[in-house]
Amino acid sequence: QKEVEQDPGPLSVPEGAIVSLNCTYSNSAFQYFMWYRQYSRKGPELLMYTYSSGNKEDGRFTAQVDKSSKYISLFIRDSQPSDSATYLCAMSGGAQKLVFGQGTRLTINP
Amino acid sequence: GAVVSQHPSWVICKSGTSVKIECRSLDFQATTMFWYRQFPKQSLMLMATSNEGSKATYEQGVEKDKFLINHASLTLSTLTVTSAHPEDSSFYICSARTLSSYNEQFFGPGTRLTVL
Numbered sequence: 371q372k373e374v375e376q377d378p379g380p381l382s383v384p385e386g387a388i389v390s391l392n393c394t395y396s397n398s399a400f401q402y403f404m405w406y407r408q409y410s411r412k413g414p415e416l417l418m419y420t421y422s423s424g425n426k427e428d429g430r431f432t433a434q435v436d437k438s439s440k441y442i443s444l445f446i447r448d449s450q451p452s453d454s455a456t457y458l459c460a461m462s463g464g465a466q467k468l469v470f471g472q473g474t475r476l477t478i479n480p
Numbered sequence: 481g482a483v484v485s486q487h488p489s490w491v492i493c494k495s496g497t498s499v500k501i502e503c504r505s506l507d508f509q510a511t512t513m514f515w516y517r518q519f520p521k522q523s524l525m526l527m528a529t530s531n532e533g534s535k536a537t538y539e540q541g542v543e544k545d546k547f548l549i550n551h552a553s554l555t556l557s558t559l560t561v562t563s564a565h566p567e568d569s570s571f572y573i574c575s576a577r578t579l580s581s582y583n584e585q586f587f588g589p590g591t592r593l594t595v596l
Contacts, residue, residue: 378521404584413486413573413587414524458523468514468585470523 373397376459376471385480389446393459393471396440400461400469403435405444408456408473417457418444449478483507484576486588493564494596501559501591503574509554510576514585515547518571530557564595 376393383389391405402421406414418433420426420442426433432445442461446453459471483506493499503513512531516524528549530536536549548560557576561568571592575585 406587411571411590411592413484413575413589416584416586419584467526467529472523475521 371396373469374459374461374471377474378472380475380477382477382479383449385449385451385478387449387478389444389449389453389476389478391444391446391457391459391474391476393442393461394440395442395461395469397461397463397469398437398440399463401464402462403433403442404460404468405431405433406458406460407453408458410455414458451478451480454478482578482586484510484574484586484588486574486591488591489589490592490594492594492596495565496563498560498562499564499593501561501572501574501593503557503559503576503588505555505576505586508576508578510557510578511554512577513551513557514575514577515549515557515559516573516575518573518590520571524573527559561593564593566595569593569595 374395405418407417408414420433423435423437430447434443454477456473456475458473460468462468485504487502515527518524527542528536528538530549530551532551532554538544551557571590573590575587
């Protein structure tokens, strides 16, 4: 079993829809949770960074962490075609290494 | 802020040759840099962790004699793929961690290596 599980998709939604992306994990030592966006042939871009449980909002993006269920989510409101990318969850337990999910390929259709 | 650059962005080389990839933190000092490789439609796989002034720590299964990492300054790390073979063709991405952001990593744009 992988430490971090993420549905690779692909996920295709119409423009303006609310997108929900999720990851589950097995290591209860994880404390830091991140979401990265990666466009094709580009490096990942940090979108959201959350410590421990709770919600964090930044513009159209909301990150949620439920440590009791070992489940994290990223919500995108009013999705735009420019949001089409691969979204990677990543987490760590305070050590230096990040553990990444497989990434979910998202397409927003105009 | 927190910009990381990589050079070159893509490279094609012949089998048996060596290729050097540079990773620079442009507007901050990076005590730690990380090197990843990514195959098509797959996630990032950590190859090694590099701390300035010390030897890199390699992940299990990564040949340290094949993937030479140097981190000579707080703004520059290099990855040299020695005696490259076609199976080394991949997307190589570096990231850097700032002094103040313990767990945040900022990624470079990646280098696409094709070995013929």
